[in-house]
Amino acid sequence: MQETLNSWQAVHDEVLRRIHARDWAPGDLIPNETDLAAEFGCARATVNRALRTLAENGVLDRRRKAGTRVALHPISKAILDIPVIRHEIEQRGQTYGYVLLQQKLAVPQMQIQLAMHLAANTKLLHVKAVHMADNAPYVIEDRWINQNSVSGANSIDFSIISANEWLLSHAPYTHGDITFSAVAADAHKSELLAAQPGDALFEMHRTTWDHDIVITTVCLSYAPGHKMKTTL
Amino acid sequence: MQETLNSWQAVHDEVLRRIHARDWAPGDLIPNETDLAAEFGCARATVNRALRTLAENGVLDRRRKAGTRVALHPISKAILDIPVIRHEIEQRGQTYGYVLLQQKLAVPQMQIQLAMHLAANTKLLHVKAVHMADNAPYVIEDRWINQNSVSGANSIDFSIISANEWLLSHAPYTHGDITFSAVAADAHKSELLAAQPGDALFEMHRTTWDHDIVITTVCLSYAPGHKMKTTL
DNA sequence: CAGAATATTATGTGCAGACAAAATACATAT
DNA sequence: ATATGTATTTTGTCTGCACATAATATTCTG
Secondary structure, X not given: OOOOOOOHHHHHHHHHHHHHOOOOOOOOEEOOHHHHHHHHOXXXXXXXXXXXXXXXOOOEEEEOOOEEEEOOOOOEEEEEEEOOHHHHHHHOOOOEEEEEEEEEEEOOOHHHHHHOOXXXXXXXXXXXXXXXXXXXXXXXXXXXXXXXXXXXXXXXXXXXXXXXXXXXXXXXXXXXXXXXXXXXXXXXXXXXXXXXXXXXXXXXXXXXXXXXXXXXXXXEEEOOOOEEEEEO | OOOOOOOHHHHHHXXXXXXXXXXXXXXXXXXXXXXXXXXXXXXXXXXXXXXXXXXXXXXXXXXXXXXXXXXXXXOEEEEEEEOOHHHHHHHOOOOEEEEEEEEEEEOOOHHHHHHOOOOOOOOEEEEEEEEEEOOEEEEEEEEEEOOOXXXXXXXXXXXXXXXXXXXXXXXXXXXXXXXXXXXXXXXXHHHHOOOOOOOEEEEEEEEEEEOOEEEEEEEEEEOOOOEEXXXX
């Protein structure tokens, strides 16, 4: 019998230890909550909290009646924090700079219209800017804002505050989608980023929504060599 | 007074609704758990579960005694699921293929040695393979395995099961780090991926650990045009 | 007035008991 | 044999209560 584990963290750690020690191998059914609670000398709710957390992290698979088993293929979840660009740069101790290139109403390309589920010929606010780190180009922000869904967006001067930052605190979104990819720099992007045409650029496309109304679509093109890091 | 909300999900949704409706603006202190429980006609534990979940998602900031407030900069968290490559391909309804290119003991380059915190001249198992989707090259897997930390790795024939898949179910890790970047294809990679030299490739570098012992480092180079998608 | 001791307050977590919901296994009826 | 209904098992979650813990506010003391 086990020494009593009366915190959900202790139970969490012990279960994880057994999995790593292969006492419980991938695919194995582990004892039910009631039995584990008895073994650990704690309440079932405590075991539940521990196992639920492990399931959220993809370590366990749980199904009512079927029980709890060790995940066969522990799905790794990488959590990417997407901060405001200014914060991202300042947190590395670099000085932040910002250059607005364009701010005008226009009808976007078909591709953007589709991504935003827009009626044809809808005019959007097009904002284009470069964010600088230590006076070197860091990332190009190419953004389309749905002025109908963001009150006041028309009257903002995005040379003072970046659209990136303004939107975050003025246009809360309910959900969004995000895509990462690699593209070769065209002449325009390479010039803005002080790079060579053809250089491989890391890009992030993001569209955010307020329920079923689109707020904004942005394409961020990072300077060559950019890496996005996180942990598992 | 509110209609009774007696499930944590209902409380969760109502709090989110109020934040989104700007009843509670970013930075605002919201009522404490006891008061909310009274208002919603449920137990404090139920409110706690809802608020805790929202805090985990970055929507709320909570501190003992100081109370709960709406996050000023709702840090967007994009959760990337990193599945087994075979599953990733099969889930799209494509047929999976796999070609082992190399499996031998060798001393890795300095760069890899550093990433893995290895003593100089340590021999590792080097596995190189291409994963195919519908008979087209999908991704190059270039992997180094610390044979000392993974018992049995030496006697596995990675032409039968991919290292990617075998390791996941035979070498559980405690933590890891992961980096995404864009690189231009060199002659070797472009040939393996049926691409042109200079094409922009999406790359993922991943190193996993079992406590303080390194298990494996892998570089995945995706075919041109690859996109990694998720939601916010 | 400064600094230490103490009280207060909000969240964090534990416990026991209860019932709900889902999924399976088993029994029954046609 | 097949379809349907019922029992059982396991996780999911709610309740009400208690105490722990962290952070702040207040009081006491020199």
